[in-house]
Amino acid sequence: MEPIKNIPRLCRTLGYEFANQALLDQALTHRSASNKHNERLEFLGDSILSIVISDALYHQFPKATEGDLSRMRATLVCGKMLAEVAIEFKLGDYLKLGPGELKSGGFRRESILADAVEAIIGAIYLDSGIDNCTRLVLDWYASRLKVIEPINQKDPKTLLQEHLQKFRKPLPVYRVVHTEGDAHEQTFTVECVVENLRQAVVGVASSRRKAEQSAAAQVLELINK
Amino acid sequence: MEPIKNIPRLCRTLGYEFANQALLDQALTHRSASNKHNERLEFLGDSILSIVISDALYHQFPKATEGDLSRMRATLVCGKMLAEVAIEFKLGDYLKLGPGELKSGGFRRESILADAVEAIIGAIYLDSGIDNCTRLVLDWYASRLKVIEPINQKDPKTLLQEHLQKFRKPLPVYRVVHTEGDAHEQTFTVECVVENLRQAVVGVASSRRKAEQSAAAQVLELINK
Incomplete structure (x- = not known):
């Protein structure tokens, strides 16, 4: 295997020098390349990213509802956003x-790039603890945290409705197709029917509202892909 | 509103004295009772619980795959498990x-209990930082972490197959119904068809394998509810 190139440059970009360089090496290793790959580090990094962003949003938006905070967090930690961070780091080169x-262009694939960013976060956490890691992640996310607004974040039902109205299509129809459980722990299965969408899509959750949102989110995914 | 009863007893059970008692008060307040409710704290607590459990599992199972770690984490942080913790704390009384x-027995509802545990975790985090909070959560979870095993954790496709075999039903059929995007960022929509299940269920993900697992998980939810 050829040696990784110019790791010092990557460390300057990250703003971090590893005490244990092997952790960075592992974070950059996809499962296709070696048994000692980055998936376990990604598992850790995913949770660390979540608490760092959650804490930042909690304090930045003292009036925001839990729903708005969750939507902003989902936006900031999604694969697309992480892949953007990866591209800023030129992570594909490393x-x-x-x-x-390699042949199929994996170094450009969004999920591989996003996973590597999470793995690097996990590696830094193991290398020097939560405080250092938090400081760095906040630095990487500074510009993104600066522009994010609760008002830009809409729930899936609103987004779906707006999308359909834009194309002058009928509004989606939500229908509870199943409920189960006692009054204090019911489960709702809601179907969302949208014109011209071949598949029936259902959401299952502990409230009707949540089940509708879940179904709407799935329809949006189908429409947008 | 009647005063909360015997908060010192709850604090002894939790193993924690709040410097700022108002945080605990807020963590125990459901949105139905006041505008100053526990949902924002729950948002924070959810992420803190995730990193505490992730870190514990990462070190406890040095050989476990990311998949096994994720499944164990999902088991430990699920609503059902959190509600168990709440019941140990007799949280419904507080x-x-x-x-x-109150009338519909909300103090027994699993989701309300689970959310309150997360909110308490968020409150402790704000009251005294991540280290104290980690120590406590690990204490609450000690017996659960002791018994969890990667081997008990099966992926949704395996679980669905076993369920159907148990009832001598035909195996599920997975079918890619849609793919989209360039080779390096494809999206797969997979349908999972199971005999006697009225609804078509689809999973959407960045790989065929993940989309199948997602569809299988949804079918399991429909079957088990």
């Missing part, structure tokens, strides 16, 4: 991929 | 609920 992934 | 929720 990834270790197996021959198959 | 919750502040609005009249409607």
Whole structure:
């Protein structure tokens, strides 16, 4: 395997020097390249990113509802956003991929890039603890935290309605197709029917409202993909 | 509103004395009871619980795959498990609920109990920081962490297959109904068809395998509810 190139440059970009360089090496290694790959570090990094962003949003928006905070967090930690961070770091240049992934352009694939960012966060956490890691992640996210607003974040039902209105289509129809459980722990299955969408989509949740949102989110995914 | 009863007893059970008692008060307040309710604290607590459990599992199972770690984490942080913790704490006795929720037995509802545990975790985090909070959560989870095993955790496709075999039903059929995007960022929509299940269920993800697991998980939810 060829040696990883110019790791010092990557560390300058990250703003962090690893005490244990092997952690960074592992964070950059996709499962296609080696048994000692980055998936366990990604598992850790995912949770660390979540608490760092949650804490930042909680204090930045003292009046925001839990729903708005959750939507802003989802926006900031989604694969697309993490892939943007990866591209700023030119992370594709440093990834270790197996021959198959190399050939098919894996170093450009959003999910591989996003996972590597999470793995790097996990590696820094293990290398020097939560405080250092928090400081760095906040630095990487500074510009994104600066522009995010609760008002830009709409719930899936609102987004779906707006999308359909834009194309002058009928509004979605939500229908409870199943409820189960006692009054104090019911489960609702809600179907969302949208014209021209071949598949029936259902959401299941502990309230009708949440089940509708879940179904709407799935329809949006189908429409937007 | 009647005063909350015997808060010192709850604090002894939690193993924690709040410097700022108002945080605990807020953590115990459901949105039905007051505008100053526990949902924002729950938002924070959810992420803190995730990193505490992730870190514990990462070190406890040095050989476990990311998949096994994720499944164990999901088991430990799910609503059902959190409600168990709440019941150990007799949290229902301390919750502040609005009249409607009181009447319908909201203090027994799993989601309200689970949310309150997360809110208490968020409150402790704000009251005295991540280290104290980690120590406490690990204490609350000690017996659960002791018994959890990667081997008990099965992925949704395996669980669905076993369920159907148990009832001598045909195996589920997975079918890619849609793919989209360039080779390096494809999205797969997979349908999972199961005999006698009225609804078509689809999973959407960045790989065929993940989309199948997502669809299988939804079918399991429909079957088990």
